[in-house]
Amino acid sequence: MTSDARSNWLKSHDIQYLKRPGLVLNDRFEDRHEPRAWNWIRPWDFESKFDVGIVGIPLSTTSIQPTSCYLAPDAFRLSTPGFTTFSPDFDVDMTSMVVRDLGDIGIPILDQQEALRRVEETMERLWKAHQERFLLLIGGDHSITAPAARAFARVHQDKKIGLIHFDAHNDVRVMDHGPTNGTPIRQLLESGLNFNGKNLVQVGIHGFMNGSYYKRWVEGHGGTIFTGRQIRHDSIESVINQAIEIAGNGTDAIYVTVDIDVLELAYAPGTGGASPEGIHPAQLYEALYILGQNKKVAAIDFVEHDPAIDVVRITGRTMTGAIMSFLIGLFLRQNDGWCGYDKTPITSN
Template sequence: MALNPPIGEVQLQKVKQAFDKTLNKSDERAARQERRREAILHGDIPTFMEVDAARNVEQLCNADAVVLGFPFEGPTSISPSRAAPPSVSRPKAGSVYWRMGADVSPDHIREYSIFYSKHHNGGYHPEIDRDLVLHDALRIVDYGNCTYDPVDTMNTIREGIQRVGEIVDAGAIPFVLGGDHTTPYPVAKAILDRRTDPVGLVVFDAHVDFSYTPGEYWASNQWAQLMLETGKIDPKNISIIGIRSSRNAFAELKLAESLGVKVYTSTDVKQLGMNAVIAEAIKKANNGTNGIYVSVDIDCMEPAQVPSQKAQEIWGLSIDEMFAALRALSRENFIGFDICEHSPMYDVNGQGAQFCARAVVEMMGGLALSKRKSR
């Protein structure tokens, strides 16, 4: 096979000019550089992706996406027959069944979001889109954390509803870092209180969470409370993906299915493939609705890949499967997103925290593409 001739002088100059142009854009060797004030939320915790912090409602103005921490921990299972209130001491190291710590997860996720700092490259993710620079397309701010009161958890829930309401009123999409899986109650409640149309729901979870305890709010009855209180989520528009394990009550699963909820076990995902499953779930969520709410309980994931789960269950979704699903959902008309049940004390090398941060980035990428398309 004949070899190509050496690069000609004209072509070589074009290559050099391209490199020089890039160098000029990134050149920071000015005579004096002003010190950049670090994007610190509090203490030594950075804001999510080092975006600007919104310290008050006014600073939400013109935001497209707002990150909010909901550091909440409700009752926790000590054993199959006992539960601990959130105000008790933490479980001892090595506890097998009783695992806590979701209330300190938002800041841990923020620490590992540094891998996606806007100062790296403005949020350029070629794997999402080769021409998209995230922070050129979206204004993203971090609205800090709700105040957690383990004695009176309703205080935290009420503040969550208020803070998410402020985000929605500002015209932005809330991206909420839980907290346990009580998190979608205040988030979706605030969103739905401001809407008249029904919405669809796509949930990733190892557990159905169809308990019903009137007057109580915790991480197993959030869907019943939302459906009954808002009247804007029809069970026929709900899909729950990743179900497995003996912690699912037979009656709850059958109740969900009898109401029209589509329940996909981890076996369903492995056999059908995530692309087929998420296409069905999106179709179901969009049927007669205006918008999709997305909730991710990380115990849907295989714990070997995401080890920071409060309620780990073997044989969960893979990272490939999850991001295929989020990639599809991010390109839909989604109205809110939460990721829950991360616990730093069980994390390994930050794998769980970085997974949570990346899930938020993935959803923001889809939002950025839709914003770019509409302009």
Template structure:
């Protein structure tokens, strides 16, 4: 690639965090808890390798990402953690990280959602908004998986269900019993049909209103929220 000093790249932004980073990027290369066989553990490296193709300048908003100090803290050492220990062990690794105003965790599979949220401690003041095709409330047996983080957070970790909003839930991608579990526990469900009819901005505003006045918000973006036309490599899309 041509080195043009007047065309900086996103990977250069990652490599030059500045003295006081406001944003931290952390890879969590997990795949052992995936319900579908995958190499989701390769994702953090794959994303970093592609960032050199992008400019940090958003032309429509006239905003340059390089004005926001960011640090890339590399990957957490999670390769040897078995699926049943992910909620506890990864949560502790996250607690041990230096603090930042905003932290971006790149999986890995969606099993990382539970330990990242769990690391916040008392979950009474925490809200969770998911962008996901699925409810992720499968049973926790035989071990927690990438299909059960929301159930684990609510049933075992103390997160109030009324502080969870799920955006983009797909039809024909969830079962009646699991949708019933969400309804019984007060989870706000905003389907893909809701997004398409009302618009994304209005749906996100409704999701924020649903979870109420919380102290912090964890946003979970699962790639399978996209139609399989746009994310064909996601087994759940």
């Protein structure tokens, strides 16, 4: 990547706040037959084509409780040497998918409103510039979802947009304290943009962490809630297929937001709101694999990983596994179901 190519591209698209990736890994061991994600997800050169662009949004000053979710984009980058591009579970090798790290949105520490404004402005311009490519966002706390999804809606004003929301919480708190990580879904439904409550599906709501008022608010605005208990009693495949049907009914696109506290606490100690009643990572991975394959799913964000309170990087690895599972599904979608490799057994060295 040349500085001229980067600066010229940013200037031509009037993008002021996109910074270089916070962390770039180099000189790691790699077996030539076992491609690792660290050498697969490389910084974008601002010239070549890509299939998926990753954008970091290191914002956490809008959290209701103090967090260090701003560290999560770099925690994702740091985790990638531990992952290959092949999944034996899904039997897909996505090495040929071109995934590029576009960098992080620059976030002012002391001005929450300006931080959210920058997220919205930058994402609107990135989506305008990359309408034929898939952008995957890594927060940051859950406050990033409202400006990011509003930006997506403004770029696609001709599209009705459904929402699939993985979380322990409803995230429709009143706005008494301004926009926080507890208000993004309310903000979207009240934005006046092309979101409708009847196309909102909340997946995995659980624990003693929500008020009945907010359950009634979601239902009163047409939303559907699948609790963690419902998922355990039914199956994640059944729930996510129902979610897709509801979110996709009469819509043109689906925005997915994944709060990692949807998981059981044992698998997500590095987040502020997980509890033992959450879902299992394998259930989340299966759901994201299915969503990746669905042609209406047009945007996704992953939020609320707090590396500062994580335990032996459990949450970080789990979050990266979730991202990779979604990308596996997206690879199948983009390649008409091709598994990505020749399955002929190898009998030589």
